[in-house]
Amino acid sequence: MATVYVSKNATGSNNGTSWGNAYTDLQTALNNAPFGSEIWVAQGTYTPTNTSDRAASFRLKNSLEVYGGFAGAENSREQRNLTIYPTVLSGDIGVVGDNSDNSVHVVTATDLSSTAILDGFTIQGGNANINDPANAYERGGGIYNLRSDAVFSNLTIAGNTSLLSGGGLYNELSQPRLFNVTFSNNVVSDPGNGDGGGIYNVSSNPLLENVRMQNNTARDDGGAIFNQGSN
Numbered sequence: 001m002a003t004v005y006v007s008k009n010a011t012g013s014n015n016g017t018s019w020g021n022a023y024t025d026l027q028t029a030l031n032n033a034p035f036g037s038e039i040w041v042a043q044g045t046y047t048p049t050n051t052s053d054r055a056a057s058f059r060l061k062n063s064l065e066v067y068g069g070f071a072g073a074e075n076s077r078e079q080r081n082l083t084i085y086p087t088v089l090s091g092d093i094g095v096v097g098d099n100s101d102n103s104v105h106v107v108t109a110t111d112l113s114s115t116a117i118l119d120g121f122t123i124q125g126g127n128a129n130i131n132d133p134a135n136a137y138e139r140g141g142g143i144y145n146l147r148s149d150a151v152f153s154n155l156t157i158a159g160n161t162s163l164l165s166g167g168g169l170y171n172e173l174s175q176p177r178l179f180n181v182t183f184s185n186n187v188v189s190d191p192g193n194g195d196g197g198g199i200y201n202v203s204s205n206p207l208l209e210n211v212r213m214q215n216n217t218a219r220d221d222g223g224a225i226f227n228q229g230s231n
Contacts, residue, residue, distance in 0.1 A: 002031045007042035007072045009026035018097055019072050020143045025050075026089070027058060030066070038065045039094065041121075042072035045086035047093050048103055054130065055137075057108040058089055062118045069154075082120050082154060091125035091160070092143070099161060102127040105144040106160065112148040119153045128162040128170075129189070138163040139200065140170030142186060147172070153179040156196075161187045165226065166200035167216065177207045183224070184214040192218035196226030203229045 002196040005022035006029045012021035013158055019042070026046045049056035060066070066165070068087030069080040089181050094101030106126040109116060126141030136144065141160035143152070155178075157168040167186035188194035197216035213224040 002037045004029050004037050004039045004119075005042075006039060006046075008044040008046060009042070009072070009142065012149070017141040020161045022072075026066075027056075030061060030064065031061060033061075033064055033183065036063045038067060038077070040070050040074070040077070041066065041068045041087050042070045043068075043087050043091050045088040045213075047090050047137065049093055050092055050107065052101065054093070054104050056093070056103055057144070057192045059107040060107065060109045060112060060118060062112055063115045065117040066119065082119065082198040084121060087120060087173045088122045091127060099125065099127045104128045104130055105140050105142075107143045109145045109148040109150040110151045114149045114151050116148070116150040117153070118150065118155065120155075120184065122158060124157075124159045126160040126162075128164075128166075131163075135164060138165075138190075140166045143170070144170040145169060145171045145174050145175060145176055149177070151177045151179070152181055153177075155181045156184065157181065157186065161189060162192055162194075163190050165190050165196045165202075167197045167218070170196075171199065171201045171204040171206055173202075174204045175206060176204075178209065178211050180210045181208075182212045183216055184216065185215060186216045188218040188220075195224045197224065199225045201225070201227045
């Protein structure tokens with residue numbers, strides 16, 4: 001399995017072949033990584049775009065495993081340390097601290113199998129508050145998961161907001177697997193229809209193992225989790 005390296009502070013060839021030549025942009029690595037690769041991401045904060053495009057999102061892909069928590073010198077995945085070397089995926093693409101111009105979804109997973117893995121990150125600052133006919137941009141501020149069985153592990157999903165549902169995670173027609181995930185301070189804000197501050201499941205069957213809920217809120221039902229036609 002090939003390893004592709006990402007470090008925002010790298011100064012080499014920006015081709016992902018080593019820590020010294022790491023990609024400085026995670027989405028570029030996701031776009032270019034060979035089928036079946038592991039992407040290792042060094043500590044720091046990464047945003048899905050350097051523009052003001054609120055639709056920009058980290059888009060996961062099949063047969064790509066994405067791991068955070070590296071210092072930027074490791075030669076084995078077992079050497080990473082998520083506590084000492086925090087790796088943040090942030091939707092704060094505009095004015096820092098003003099979420100009105102943040103990415104709608106920080107992470108997007110669509111039509112994926114369990115070969116798509118996201119492991120070892122903090123996901124924060126998504127704000128799904130744009131009206132659209134399909135309501136997609138009103139759901140899933142942290143992660144928007146559609147027809148996807150992706151694996152999410154060793155994550156903190158915190159401080160994300162949605163208008164309608166799934167402040168932290170929105171699952172539709174999906175069977176994701178969540179291991180060692182903390183949902184903290186995620187919010188659904190609509191006063192009449194806002195459900196599932198932490199997780200909203202519709203026609204989905206997620207597997208949750210060691211999942212913690214802390215201070216998530218919804219204006220209507222399910223501050224932590226809301227299920228609609230789900231198991």
